[in-house]
Structure formats: structure tokens, C-alpha cells
Amino acid sequence: MSNNKMEEESNKQISTRTAMMPCGTTTTSTTIFESAAYHGLLPREDVQHLLKTEGDYLLRVSQPNMKSDSRQLIISTLIDKGATWNVGIRHVVIHRKSTGKYFINESTDFDSVEALLDHYKSTQTPLLTNVSNCIIKTPVPREKWELHHSDIELTKRLGQGQFGEVHRGKMKKKGRVQDIAVKLAKSSAVTKELIKEMMKEARMMRSYNHPNVVRIYGVALDDDPIMIVMELVKGGSLIDYLVRHAGKTTDAERMNNMISGSAWGLEYLHSRKCIHRDIASRNCLYDQNKNIKISDFGLSREGDSYKMTVARRVPIKWMAPEILRHFIYTRMSDVFSYGVMIWEIFSDGKEPFEEKKTAEVKQLLLNGSRLEFPAGTPVEIKDLVTKHLWCEDPKERIKMPEVVSRLEQITGVKQPPRPPRPDHDHKKEPKEKEAKDGSTRHHHGHGSSHHHHKEREASKTTVKTVDPTMATVVDGPNEKGPIESTTKVRRKSSRQTAAPQSKYARNVTSAGVSSSRAPSPD
Known part of the structure; x- marks a missing residue:
């Protein structure tokens, strides 16, 4: 990474190589770290997606724990393809003696890790004496999504939160340099659970x-x-845009760009079995071409439903009533939150239930009360939300494909063709329970955020399953913020298909709806 402040920030982090130095753990030669089979801080949950044949193995580093920052070099190997991932894969620690020798079993030691691996591969000796099929055959190289720190340069910190930061940067890839956004965890906040949460978000x-x-x-x-390396969106968060342009945003822009674009994105996510769980204007980016992009998947889960089983900070003012009652999220609870975001869009970024305390809001939602749209909101939009998105019974709410269809009828703007679905051959991840540490949630960093934006974070609430009637307010700074860029703005796509004309459709071209995809770095 680059110089001056970036180097200072980097030096504050605990290097995996430095953390592996104490005797009793591991240190090894640079060649191991540069080996294609070395996967760094890859968590156990991701190992299962890479090992496909019995005898496949990789090297990785153990994650930090509460007792020590020291880490160990681990061999992860697939011993039983037919077993569940937590049984069929063994994780064996490579130790180091005070003499500098490396070993798995103390009776046999080696001058280097390379020599140790060569021995166990060539002789097919089990790594564990009591597990006869715990052998290594084929090293598994890094996937193309496993990037190198040496290829990434951080150029500017865009924002920070309690647990993470977002930087603008550049990445070298196949002879070219690409502008990127980089999300990273603060050194003081790195825990095993935080790494798992970050990797879960990235995996999804x-x-x-x-x-x-x-x-x-x-x-x-x-x-x-x-x-976590992401596309760099030139612009900022939707909430910041709404606040800055209060009274200036046209209904055509609201409907053709903000509402329609986010509906297309959410429909896509739901088609992939994703429950976002935090749909709001603060979690959407809005670029200079007026394209909207859903972001922040820190709370997201894949599946048909998800039950929250422990205390967690959640945005109650955007929350569907069934979550308050039963702590169960579904794609229909996203639909409810999407309706609240539409209210935000027509309210110039005001906070929902702005004058109400969190406990009052909870009771209002449970009693069937809903937000009042501001005067001048198009009747078609108001009816869509109040009659079809905010229904008390989630089964009565319309699904996102129907939302998209109705918006096309209202706006006259048809969704651009969907890009091809990428191939992914990893196994389906088993369902995971909510992390017990509520502090592991992290988002895009928060840089030059508006004061109004900070106040909204006070509406985050911890729902305690011990007593479903209670909700305790958790105050804290907003951890989200804009993602900026110095990249050139992509041209608007000419492939947009017009639906039947409506009174809003005449402004579609000037509004700049685009179907362009982000460039791939591969």
C-alpha cells in the first residue's frame, strides 16, 4: 500500500506475518506466503467451497481470538467428500519449536514448512495419527476473487464507523489499474466474529x-x-442526495430513477433468495448519472426466512410489524421497508416518524399506524405503497416482480434487460445463526455526513427476544457514508426499452436511467 498516512494506518494493523512470529506458534519463509496454496485469513466457512476432492488442501492462517493476537499456520484438507463440511474437512496446525523446526507431530520435525508439506504429500503419511484418511495430495490455488494486498493502493479514506472504514483506492489487475472502493476492519475491532461477518457479506x-x-x-x-474490494460509485448515498436537493428533485427523477431503479435491484436480489434486511435510502448509492445501486449487505441473509435469535441493532422505523412481533425476516419484510424508502424519497430524506420516540414508533406500527405521505405525492405511488406494500399481513403484500410491473405502468419506464447470471460452483452454505456479538455489524464508513444523517442513527434499536414487548434505543454514529470516485462517468445506455407512455415518461432520457454494468476487473 502507498505512502504517508496510508502507511501509518497500515502500520497500525497487526500483520499476519508479524503475529505468527512468537515461538509456539509459527513463522515461515516468504515463499509460503507467496505460494498459490496460501489463502491467508480465509475462514473455515469459506474453505468448504474450495476443497472439492479428497486430498485437496490449502494453507491458511488462524483468526484472532480474545486471548492472543498470535496466529498459527493451518493445513485444511478434505478427508471425506460425502460428510458435512465441519466433519469432512480437518484443520491441522503447523507448530514451531524453539529450535526453529516445524512439526505436526513432535516426533517428526522439518527445517521448513515446504519440507514438511513435501514429506506428507510424497509419503501419504496421515497428518493426524488417529485419522488414517487425513492426507494431503493436491494444493488448491487461490480463486480469482482472492486478491493480493500488494495489488491494492489506498488513496483516500472516505469514511469510518465504529468497526470499519471505507477507502477509495486503485487496484492493479492484468496490466491495468482500476478505481475501487475498499472496505476494511479497524485493527482495534478485528475479531473472529467480525472476520466471519465480513466474509459472509463478501461471499453473498x-x-x-x-x-x-x-x-x-x-x-x-x-x-x-x-x-473487501468493491466497485467505486461516483456520487454518494441516496439520503445525502435527497437532503442536499430538498425541494429540487422532480417527481420524474424520483419515480424513473430512484424508485424504479431500486425496485429493479431489489427484485433481482429477491430472485437470488436474498433478504436484504436493511432497505433504506442510507443504504443506496446514487451516482452522477442518476443510477441507483443497493449496497450494504452486512445484515443480509440468503433463504426464504430468517429468525433473529439474539439482541441486535436493527432499524425499527423501517421495520415491518411482523419482525417486531416474531423476529422473523422474509422478502416481504423487505417489501415493507422498500415502501418506507419510497416515503423517504418523496419526503426529501426526512426521517420516518421524525418527532416520535422509538418506543412510540414500535407501538404505532404494531397498532397498524403508518406514515403519512407529503402533499403532492402522486396518487398512484401513494396507493401502491399504502395499499400493497404496507399491509399488516405480509402475505397480502405484493412481491417485487409485481411492484416492478406496476411501476412500469405508472412511469412508462421498462426495466432494462437483466445481465447474464455469473457461474458459481461453490456449495450451498449451511444456515448460520445470528452472531452473538451484536457489535459485529459493520457498514460503509461514514465520512462527511450531514448532521441530519447522524441523528437518524439514533433510531437504531436493539430488539431483545427475552421480552418481545421491549425495545431499547442504542445511540451511536452512523457508520454509512458516500462512496466517491475520480473515474469518468459511464455513458448512459441507449438500450433502455420504453413501456407505454405515461405523464412521467417524457423525462426519462434527461433523468438518465442507465442499464450499463460495472466493468469487470477480471
């Missing part, structure tokens, strides 16, 4: 490819800090 986003969803390019795992 890797399979998404849609012009209205922020795209991820990969993760840098070979050293600290872990970096």
Missing part, C-alpha cells in the same frame, strides 16, 4: 451482478487488514 455479494446492486470484485486475505 460475489454472486450478484446487476446494474442496480453494488458489485464486489473480491477480498484481499493474504495479510491484515482484510479488505
Whole structure:
């Protein structure tokens, strides 16, 4: 990474190589870190997607724990393809003696890690004496989404939150340099659970490819800090745009760009079984071409439903009533939150239930009360939200494909063709329970945020399953913020298809709806 302040920030991080130095853990030669089979801080949950044949193995580094920052070099190998991933894969620690020798079993030691690996591969000796099929055969190289820190340069910090930061940067890829946004965890906040949460978010986003969803390019795992590398969107958050342009945004822009674009993105996510769980204007980016992109997947889960089982900070003012009652999220709860975001868009970024305390809002939602749209909101939009998105019973709400269809009838703007679905051959990840540490949630950093934006974070609430009637307000700075860029703005796509004309359709071209995809770094 680059110089001056960036180097100072980098030096504050605990390098995996430095952390592996104490005797009793591991240190090894540079060649191991540069080996294609070395996957750095790859968590166990991701190992299962890479090992496909019995005898496949990779090298990785253990994650930090509460007792020590020291880490160990681990061999992960697939021993039983038919077993569940937590049984069929073994993780074996390479130790180091005070003499500098490396070993798995103390009776046999080696001058280097390379020599140790060569021995166990050539002799097919089990790594574990009591597990006869725990052998290594084929080293598994890094995937193309596993990036190198050496290829990434951080150029400007865009924002920060309690646990993470977002930087603008550049990435070298196949002879060219690409502008990127980089999300990383603060050194003081790095925990095993935080790494798992970051990797879960990255794992989910890797399979998404849609012009209205922020795209991820990969993760840098070979050293600290872990970096999630994403497309760089020139603009900022939708909430900031709405506040800055209060009273100036036209209904055509609201409907053709903000509402329609986010509907297309959310419909796509739902088609991929994604429950976003935090749909709001603060979690959408809005570029200078007036293209909207859904971002921040820190709370997202894949599946048909998700039950929150422990206390967690959640945005109650955007929340569907069934979540308050039963703590169950579905794609229909996203639909409800999307309706609240539409209200935000027509309210110039005002906070929902602005004058109400959180406990009052909860009771209002449970009693069936809903937000009042401002005067001048198009009747078609108001009816769509109040009659079809904010229904008390989630089964009565319309699904996102129907929302998209109705918006096309209202606006006259038809969704551009969907990009091809990328191929991903990883196994389906088993369902994971909510992290017990509520502090592991992280988002885009918060840089030059508006004061109004900060006040909105006070509406985040911890819902305690011990007593479903209680909700405790958790105050804290907003961890989201704009993602900026110095890249050239992509030209507007000429492939947009017009639906039947409406009174809003005449402004479509000037509004700048685009179907262009983010460029791939591969």
C-alpha cells in the first residue's frame, strides 16, 4: 500500500506475518506466503467451497481470538467428500519449536514448512495419527476473487464507523489499474466474529451482478487488514442526495430513477433468495448519472426466512410489524421497508416518524399506524405503497416482480434487460445463526455526513427476544457514508426499452436511467 498516512494506518494493523512470529506458534519463509496454496485469513466457512476432492488442501492462517493476537499456520484438507463440511474437512496446525523446526507431530520435525508439506504429500503419511484418511495430495490455488494486498493502493479514506472504514483506492489487475472502493476492519475491532461477518457479506455479494446492486470484485486475505474490494460509485448515498436537493428533485427523477431503479435491484436480489434486511435510502448509492445501486449487505441473509435469535441493532422505523412481533425476516419484510424508502424519497430524506420516540414508533406500527405521505405525492405511488406494500399481513403484500410491473405502468419506464447470471460452483452454505456479538455489524464508513444523517442513527434499536414487548434505543454514529470516485462517468445506455407512455415518461432520457454494468476487473 502507498505512502504517508496510508502507511501509518497500515502500520497500525497487526500483520499476519508479524503475529505468527512468537515461538509456539509459527513463522515461515516468504515463499509460503507467496505460494498459490496460501489463502491467508480465509475462514473455515469459506474453505468448504474450495476443497472439492479428497486430498485437496490449502494453507491458511488462524483468526484472532480474545486471548492472543498470535496466529498459527493451518493445513485444511478434505478427508471425506460425502460428510458435512465441519466433519469432512480437518484443520491441522503447523507448530514451531524453539529450535526453529516445524512439526505436526513432535516426533517428526522439518527445517521448513515446504519440507514438511513435501514429506506428507510424497509419503501419504496421515497428518493426524488417529485419522488414517487425513492426507494431503493436491494444493488448491487461490480463486480469482482472492486478491493480493500488494495489488491494492489506498488513496483516500472516505469514511469510518465504529468497526470499519471505507477507502477509495486503485487496484492493479492484468496490466491495468482500476478505481475501487475498499472496505476494511479497524485493527482495534478485528475479531473472529467480525472476520466471519465480513466474509459472509463478501461471499453473498460475489454472486450478484446487476446494474442496480453494488458489485464486489473480491477480498484481499493474504495479510491484515482484510479488505473487501468493491466497485467505486461516483456520487454518494441516496439520503445525502435527497437532503442536499430538498425541494429540487422532480417527481420524474424520483419515480424513473430512484424508485424504479431500486425496485429493479431489489427484485433481482429477491430472485437470488436474498433478504436484504436493511432497505433504506442510507443504504443506496446514487451516482452522477442518476443510477441507483443497493449496497450494504452486512445484515443480509440468503433463504426464504430468517429468525433473529439474539439482541441486535436493527432499524425499527423501517421495520415491518411482523419482525417486531416474531423476529422473523422474509422478502416481504423487505417489501415493507422498500415502501418506507419510497416515503423517504418523496419526503426529501426526512426521517420516518421524525418527532416520535422509538418506543412510540414500535407501538404505532404494531397498532397498524403508518406514515403519512407529503402533499403532492402522486396518487398512484401513494396507493401502491399504502395499499400493497404496507399491509399488516405480509402475505397480502405484493412481491417485487409485481411492484416492478406496476411501476412500469405508472412511469412508462421498462426495466432494462437483466445481465447474464455469473457461474458459481461453490456449495450451498449451511444456515448460520445470528452472531452473538451484536457489535459485529459493520457498514460503509461514514465520512462527511450531514448532521441530519447522524441523528437518524439514533433510531437504531436493539430488539431483545427475552421480552418481545421491549425495545431499547442504542445511540451511536452512523457508520454509512458516500462512496466517491475520480473515474469518468459511464455513458448512459441507449438500450433502455420504453413501456407505454405515461405523464412521467417524457423525462426519462434527461433523468438518465442507465442499464450499463460495472466493468469487470477480471
